Amino acid sequence: MRPVTIEDLRRIARRRLPRMVFDYVDGGAFDEVTLRANRADFERLRFRPRVLTDVSERDLSVVLFGSRLALPLVLAPIGLAGLVARRGEIQAARAAEASGIPFCLSTASVCSIEEVRAAAVKPFWFQLYMGKDRELARSLIDRARAAGCSVLAFTVDVPVAGQRERDLRNGFTVPPRITPANVLDTARRWRWMREVLLGSRLTLGNVPHSRDEGFLPLARLMLRNHDASKTWREFEWVRSLWPGPLLVKGVLTAEDARLAVEHGADGVVVSNHGGRQLDGAPSSISVLPSIVEAVAGRATVLLDGGIRRGQDVLKALALGAHACLIGRAFVYGLAAGGEAGVRRAIEILAGEMDVTLALLGRRSLAELDGSALEPVAWPAPAGAGR
Numbered sequence: 030m031r032p033v034t035i036e037d038l039r040r041i042a043r044r045r046l047p048r049m050v051f052d053y054v055d056g057g058a059f060d061e062v063t064l065r066a067n068r069a070d071f072e073r074l075r076f077r078p079r080v081l082t083d084v085s086e087r088d089l090s091v092v093l094f095g096s097r098l099a100l101p102l103v104l105a106p107i108g109l110a111g112l113v114a115r116r117g118e119i120q121a122a123r124a125a126e127a128s129g130i131p132f133c134l135s136t137a138s139v140c141s142i143e144e145v146r147a148a149a150v151k152p153f154w155f156q157l158y159m160g161k162d163r164e165l166a167r168s169l170i171d172r173a174r175a176a177g178c179s180v181l182a183f184t185v186d187v188p189v190a191g192q193r194e195r196d197l198r199n200g201f202t203v204p205p206r207i208t209p210a211n212v213l214d215t216a217r218r219w220r221w222m223r224e225v226l227l228g229s230r231l232t233l234g235n236v237p238h239s240r241d242e243g244f245l246p247l248a249r250l251m252l253r254n255h256d257a258s259k260t261w262r263e264f265e266w267v268r269s270l271w272p273g274p275l276l277v278k279g280v281l282t283a284e285d286a287r288l289a290v291e292h293g294a295d296g297v298v299v300s301n302h303g304g305r306q307l308d309g310a311p312s313s314i315s316v317l318p319s320i321v322e323a324v325a326g327r328a329t330v331l332l333d334g335g336i337r338r339g340q341d342v343l344k345a346l347a348l349g350a351h352a353c354l355i356g357r358a359f360v361y362g363l364a365a366g367g368e369a370g371v372r373r374a375i376e377i378l379a380g381e382m383d384v385t386l387a388l389l390g391r392r393s394l395a396e397l398d399g400s401a402l403e404p405v406a407w408p409a410p411a412g413a414g415r
């Protein structure tokens with residue numbers, strides 16, 4: 030059956046992936062309260078459609094950092110996308126390119142910056158995790174520059190790794206806990222075994238290694254490299270090394286959005302890391318209006334978290350986001366059908382956006398503003414407005 034929605038792709042992904050890999054993608058931190066809030070809060074928003082406005086011609090393109098994108102979407106950085114499909118980052122980068130939108134490569138990817146560069150024609154974005162090893166961070170920035178990456182996203186919401194309890198239960202840890210149950214479960218996913226586990230070399234492509242260093246030693250090294258001591262000083266250091274557009278990814282308050290702009294960021298990504306870090310954090314859509322207000326046109330505002338429908342993207346744009354990143358929505362497609370699956374995921378969202386824009390009585394994304402939504406009172410977070 031042809032997948033019609035992102036949820037259809039998710040169901041296929043669930044069948045194809047070993048449970049521990051599916052749960053790594055699908056799951057969130059602790060009780061997954063924030064993971065659920067990301068969805069629930071999009072669903073609370075209601076549209077205010079206008080009628081008789083001639084919507085026979087419609088345009089879903091946006092301009093972001095001087096480039097025109099076919100859609101207001103970017104593929105979010107996903108660590109270990111190459112564990113979902115063979116050379117997953119390359120398949121996703123190609124799908125993004127074919128769809129006219131940017132792909133953002135994670136520091137924690139299976140394929141290296143250079144491999145993705147060799148496979149892609151258009152510049153892609155790079156996401157930086159900065160650990161204790163500053164030389165590694167500097168060399169990643171240099172390599173991203175040399176590869177022509179157009180935007181750098183500095184992720185700030187991982188001072189420590191979130192506690193993802195599905196992973197702990199499934200033994201998806203470093204090293205993995207191998208049990209009869211997960212061996213059996215993995216063996217049943219023969220296609221994934223053949224293509225991903227046996228069909229390609231799993232490694233962390235961006236971490237310098239000799240050819241015979243396997244995935245586990247590198248993963249251990251990355252975990253040891255975690256640095257909880259970072260402050261805006263480190264952000265300034267990154268700013269001094271990166272001349273192009275620089276985003277702070279993982280901002281959830283007006284205060285931090287203002288600090289990001291004051292320290293020279295070109296934009297912020299309003300994000301709770303897809304509910305994978307601080308459980309109990311607000312949904313990204315609920316804090317977007319306060320951040321748009323705080324930034325007041327001085328920087329680009331992007332949003333991610335919970336986008337599973339084109340309608341969600343339009344709601345975020347109506348509340349002031351310039352574009353959205355999608356994470357799981359494309360990873361389900363990657364698991365379901367590789368590059369074609371990611372293209373399908375983007376096509377599904379584009380179709381939903383197009384129909385919804387017409388039903389809203391708008392012809393272009395520039396015509397979307399707060400008047401496209403019924404007002405909603407989000408519960409004010411304690412200390413808001415300070």
Ligand SMILES: Cc1cc2nc3c(=O)[nH]c(=O)nc-3n(C[C@H](O)[C@H](O)[C@H](O)COP(=O)(O)O)c2cc1C
Nearest residue numbers: 054105106107108135184302303333334335356357
């Ligand atoms: C499996 C997985 C891996 C991720 N890895 C990274 C990463 O390496 N770097 C990063 O900045 N964000 C990472 N994220 C967060 C995404 O970039 C994005 O913020 C989040 O997925 C958005 O929520 P959504 O999945 O509901 O769209 C990851 C998310 C998932 C689901």
